[in-house]
Structures are given as C-alpha cells and as structure tokens.
Amino acid sequence: MGLITIDESRCRRCGCCARACPVGIIALGEGFPITGFPTTVEKIEKGCITCGHCVTACPMAALSHVRMKPEECAPLEPDWRLTPRQLEQLVKGRRSVRNFRPEPLDPDVIATLLDIVRYAPTGMNSQSVSWKVILDEQEVQWLSLAVVEWLRTLDGQEMHGGIRGMLKAWEMGRDPILRKAPGLVIAYGQAEDTMASSSATIALATLDLAALSFGLGACWAGFLHQAALSSPGVATALALPPGHHMCGGMMIGYPEFEYSRIPTRNPARVIWG
Numbered sequence: 399m400g401l402i403t404i405d406e407s408r409c410r411r412c413g414c415c416a417r418a419c420p421v422g423i424i425a426l427g428e429g430f431p432i433t434g435f436p437t438t439v440e441k442i443e444k445g446c447i448t449c450g451h452c453v454t455a456c457p458m459a460a461l462s463h464v465r466m467k468p469e470e471c472a473p474l475e476p477d478w479r480l481t482p483r484q485l486e487q488l489v490k491g492r493r494s495v496r497n498f499r500p501e502p503l504d505p506d507v508i509a510t511l512l513d514i515v516r517y518a519p520t521g522m523n524s525q526s527v528s529w530k531v532i533l534d535e536q537e538v539q540w541l542s543l544a545v546v547e548w549l550r551t552l553d554g555q556e557m558h559g560g561i562r563g564m565l566k567a568w569e570m571g572r573d574p575i576l577r578k579a580p581g582l583v584i585a586y587g588q589a590e591d592t593m594a595s596s597s598a599t600i601a602l603a604t605l606d607l608a609a610l611s612f613g614l615g616a617c618w619a620g621f622l623h624q625a626a627l628s629s630p631g632v633a634t635a636l637a638l639p640p641g642h643h644m645c646g647g648m649m650i651g652y653p654e655f656e657y658s659r660i661p662t663r664n665p666a667r668v669i670w671g
C-alpha cells in the first residue's frame with residue numbers, strides 16, 4: 399500500500415495536497431490543466447513527517463494517508479479563529495501568575511490542557527515533548543527546597559544580590575522559586591534531541607495561554623529549569639527518565655486575584671528588510 403490513497407471520485411485535482419506538503423513528496427500528473435491524480439514521489443517518501451497537511455488541506459476528504467485518514471481528522475468549526483481584538487486581549491491580558499489560591503487542581507483539567515497543547519508545533523513534527531505533572535503542593539515545595547539548597551552552594555561571584563534576596567525570602571517562609579504553586583508542569587525531552595528545547599518552549603508558551611480558558615494561571619519556572627540543568631541534586635529530585643532532561647516548566651494554579659489593566663511594554667524592535 400502506498401503512502402497516500404486517492405478517492406478519485408472525490409478528488410478535484412486542485413493540487414492543495416501537493417502544495418501543502420512541506421517535504422514535497424506529492425506530485426500531480428503532468429500537463430495543463432492537470433490531468434493526473436496526486437501520487438507520491440516514491441524515492442523521497444521516507445521524508446514524510448506525518449504532519450497530515452495533505453489530508454487536512456484536501457477540501458474533498460479525498461486523500462487518505464497510510465497513517466492518517468480524513469475521518470480521523472476532526473473538521474474545524476467555522477468560527478474557530480479569534481478576532482484580532484479577542485487575540486490581542488488574550489495575549490496582552492495573560493500575566494505570569496505568582497499568587498495562587500490554595501485550591502487543588504483537577505488532574506482531568508490538566509490532562510485536557512495537555513491534550514490541547516500537543517497540537518503546538520514541534521520540530522519536524524517530532525511531537526517529542528513529554529510531561530511530568532506534579533499536583534501536590536508539598537512535592538512542589540520539595541523541589542523549591544532542592545533549588546534553594548543548590549543556590550546556597552553557589553560561590554561568591556555567582557551569589558549575586560538577587561539570589562541572596564531569594565534565599566532571605568525563603569528563610570522568611572516565602573517561596574520565590576515556585577511560589578507555593580499547587581501544581582507544576584514540566585516539559586522534558588531526550589538530552590540528545592537538538593530540537594527538544596525549542597519544541598518544549600513553544601508547548602509551554604501555548605500552555606500558558608491555554609490555561610486562561612480554564613480559569614488557571616501559570617508562570618515560567620525559570621529558576622527550577624536553570625537549577626535542573628546545573629545541579630545534579632535538583633535533576634535527581636525531578637526524577638525524569640534516564641537520558642532525558644528538563645526543557646522548561648510552569649507553575650500552575652487558580653489565580654488569587656485578577657489583573658484589570660495591561661502593563662506597558664517596549665515597542666517592538668524591528669528591522670524591516
């Protein structure tokens with residue numbers, strides 16, 4: 399069986415499948431107007447990244463991929479796009495949330511979020527981002543403690559004022575590392591996967607926005623990430639599978655309060671070519 403199968407009674411030979419294929423392995427027959435049905439260029443078939451663009455670009459559901467059939471691909475709702483105004487409000491209204499209500503998180507809600515986030519782009523459609531979810535405030539605190547213990551080992555030069563301040567805050571019962579969050583979502587990938595980090599960052603940024611629709615708020619766990627990459631103790635405390643490392647993480651929970659205004663930001667610095 400070939401990589402793609404065409405239902406010739408449906409195919410209009412519009413060529414969308416061939417144009418949508420990012421690796422150019424679909425060709426139409428010769429001539430103009432196009433007379434042939436789409437076929438794959440066999441020699442380069444193995445370059446297929448199973449992104450499903452050929453299946454989902456076809457307006458007639460005429461193309462079936464050996465690993466993805468049109469009936470497996472949900473039709474998009476007609477009004478799926480946000481208006482520019484809605485999108486602007488969403489992006490500008492998102493804030494890093496560092497104050498959480500002490501409310502437990504429902505694992506089903508986080509699972510639903512991650513089910514959405516798996517559609518974020520990944521390098522070569524590798525879909526290689528893996529997740530570790532901690533929904534126990536005490537466990538999150540233990541990770542903060544592991545980071546604090548690592549910070550205490552830093553030498554004079556590394557121990558700048560900011561870190562000293564964080565250690566002081568910790569000693570006063572505050573948690574400047576993971577903000578007493580009720581939940582933590584860690585994205586991890588294979589240590590040798592050069593694209594894992596970018597894919598995970600994009601997935602986390604998507605999670606940050608998606609969380610808003612569930613009434614949740616998130617904040618990048620940058621200190622934990624830095625510690626996980628620098629401290630064997632913190633990496634051990636994270637207990638990720640062998641050969642994998644943390645690519646980023648977010649504290650997550652229900653925000654204690656809402657923001658009612660949009661803070662100012664620098665104008666975009668752009669070189670127009």
Ligand SMILES: Cc1cc2nc3c(=O)[nH]c(=O)nc-3n(C[C@H](O)[C@H](O)[C@H](O)COP(=O)(O)O)c2cc1C
Binds near residue numbers: 492
């Ligand atoms: C890579 C990265 C790491 C971050 N790490 C932390 C962190 O460890 N703790 C924290 O409170 N905020 C962290 N932040 C949040 C930033 O401080 C925040 O995005 C910035 O102040 C702007 O605020 P806003 O996200 O509400 O617009 C991080 C953000 C990024 C992008």
